[in-house]
Amino acid sequence: MAGSADLFAALIELADDQLILGHRLSEWSGRAPILEEDLALSNLALDLIGGSRNIYTYAGLVEGKGRDEDDLAYMRLEREYLNCLLVERGNDDFAQTMLRQLYFAALMQPYWQAALASNDETIRGIAGKAVKEMAYHVRHSAEWVIRLGDGTAQSAEKMQAAVVEMHPFTEELFTMSEAARACAKAGSLPDRESLRAEWSRTIASVFEQALLTVPEVRFPQSGGRQGRHGEEMGHILAELQYVQRTHPGLTW
Amino acid sequence: MYSQGLIGSDSSTDETVEFLAAFQARIDAEEKIEPNDAMPEGYRRTLIRQIGQHAHSEIIGMQPEGNWITRAPSLRRKAALLAKVQDEGGHGLYLYSAAETLGVSREDLTDQLLDGRAKYSSIFNYPTLSWADIGTVGWLVDGAAIMNQIPLCRCSFGPYARAMIRVCKEESFHQRQGYEILLTLCKGSAAQKEMAQESLNRWWWPVLMMFGPSDGESVHSDQNTKWGIKRFSNDALRQKFIDATIPQAKVLGIEVPDPDLKWDDSLNDGRGGYVHGPIDWDEFWRVVKGHGAMNRDRIRNYKKTVDDGAWVREAAMAHAEKRAARKLAMAAE
DSSP: OOOHHHHHHHHHHHHHHHHHHHHHHHTTTTTOSSHHHHHHHHHHHHHHHHHHHHHHHHHHHHHTSOOOHHHHHHSSOGGGOOOOHHHHSOOOOHHHHHHHHHHHHHHHHHHHHHHTTOSOHHHHHHHHHHHHHHHHHHHHHHHHHHHHHTSOHHHHHHHHHHHHHHGGGTGGGGOOOHHHHHHHHHTSSOOGGGGHHHHHHHHHHHHHHHTOOOOOOSSOOOOGGGTOOOHHHHHHHHHHTHHHHHSTTOOO | OOOOSOOSOOOOOOOOHHHHHHHHHHHHTTOOBOTTSOOOHHHHHHHHHHHHHHHHHHHHTHHHHHTTGGGOSSHHHHHHHHHHHHHHHHHHHHHHHHHHTTTOOHHHHHHHHHTTSSOOOGGGGSOOOSHHHHHHIIIIIHHHHHHHHTGGGGOSBHHHHHHHHHHHHHHHHHHHHHHHHHHHHHTSOHHHHHHHHHHHHHHHHHHHHTTOSOGGGOTTHHHHHHTTSOOSOHHHHHHHHHHHHHHHHHHHTOOOSOTTOEEETTTTTTTOEEEOOOOOHHHHHHIIIIISSSHHHHHHHHHHHHHHTHHHHHHHHHHHHHHHHHHHHHHHO
C-alpha cells in the first residue's frame, strides 16, 4: 500500500495538470476562431477544471490537514505545483492549442480507463467521469489537428510548426515520480509508462491523416513534475491567485 | 446578454396599403410571423437590426466578464463564470441563427459590427474592474436584460420569440448567480462589502441607461409597438426594474448612488414605486456613439479575434472540400 504522502503527491500531479490546462483553455473564452469552437473550448476547460476540483478535494482528505480544493489550487508556491510543462505552455495559436490537447488527452484517456480498475473507490469514481470526457477531448482535438494539417498550405505549415515546438514536452507525460511509482505498485493509480505504446499509436494514426511527421526529439524538456516550471508558470499563478493573495482567508 | 432600446432602425416601408393591412391583421390576432411568410421590408429590416444588435451584445458581452475568468477567486466561481460566458456565446449563436432566417448571414452581421454600422448594448463599454463587478453584472445587467427580454418572448417574429424563451431561462439563472456573489461579499469582510458598494456605484446609472432613452425621445417606438416587436415603453421597463431592484439592494445592505431616489405612493396606478433622479443622457449618447471607456478596446479585440481566426476557418473549409472531393472520387471508382 502506498503511503498517504505518496497518494497525495500523485493526486496533486493529476489535479495540477487539469487545473493548469483548464486555465490555459479558459483563456480562449471569447477569442476562438469560430463561435461554435469558443463554446467547445469552454467545455473542454470546464471538464478539466471540474475534474481538478474532485481530485484536489480527495487529495485534501488523503493529506488530512484540512486543506480544501481552493487551499490547494490557490495557496501554494510555484515550486509546489507538480503539473508537467506541456500543460502550462502558452496559447501560441489554435494549432498549438489543439495539439497540446491531443497530446494530453491521448494519454489521459487510457490513463483513466486503466484507473477504472484502481483498488481505490474514490479514484474509480473520478476515473468513471474523466474517461468519457477524455475520449471526447481526443476526438475533438484530433479532428482539428487533421483539419489543419490537411487544410490549406498555411494551416499545414502552422500545424507542423506546432508539432516541432510542442513535441519535446511530450516525454514528461510519461514521467513516473517516486510517488506515482508507489501508487502504481500499490494498485491505486495506473503506470503512465505502460500507456506509452497506446499513446504513440493514437498520435501516429492522427498524424498520418493530418499529413504530419513526428520529429526526432533529441532533448526532451521536463521539470514540472519536480516543481521546476517555465517562466510562464509564474504569470499563470499571478492571475490565478490574485484575489486570494490580495485578500487572504476570506470566503468568495 | 441582451438588447437595448433599438438604436437607429429604419422601419420605413413601401408595400401596398392592402398588404400592410393584411399583415397588421395577423399581428393583431397575435399570430407568429415565420421566416417564409410575406412581411413588409421595414419589418424584416427592423428585426434584422434588432436581432443582430442583440446577438452582438451577447458576443461583445463575453469580453467584460471574460476579463475575470482567469482571476476568479475560487474553483467553483471560476467554473461558474466560464460556463456563464459560454452561455452568452450560445445566446449569440441562437440569435445569429434567428437573424439568418431573415436572409442575412452571420458574416455580414459581423462585418456590420466591426465597421460600426451595427451597435451593441452600451453597457459593455464599461470596464469590469473588481471581482464584485462580476456579481453586479450578473445581478443588474442580466436583471435589466431579463426585464427587456421577457416581453420579447411574445415578439411577433416566431424564431426570435422562441430564442428568447430559452435565453430568459438562462439569464435568470445568471442573475441569481450574480446576486449570490454579491450576497457573499456583503456578508464577508468590510473590504469585501466596500468592493460591492464601489461596484454598485459605478454600474447603477449605466444599467438604468440600458433601457434606452425616455419614450418621448425614442423615435421608433410607435411602429415597433404596432408590429408586436416592442410591448412596453423604455420608461415602463426601467420603472419595473428599479422597483424590483431596490428591495434586493436593501437585502444586500448596499445603496444605489441616487440621492433623489424616493418612494412615491402614486406611481404604478396607485401601487407605489420609486422615483429616480435624472439620468445623464449625454453620457448615454456619448457611449453609444463610440466614446465610452471601452468602445475602442471591445471592437479592436473582437476584430483581432476574427482576423486571427481567419486561417483556421479557411483551413476548415479547404479540408471539408478535400474530403468531399475524395468521397466523390471514391464513389466514381
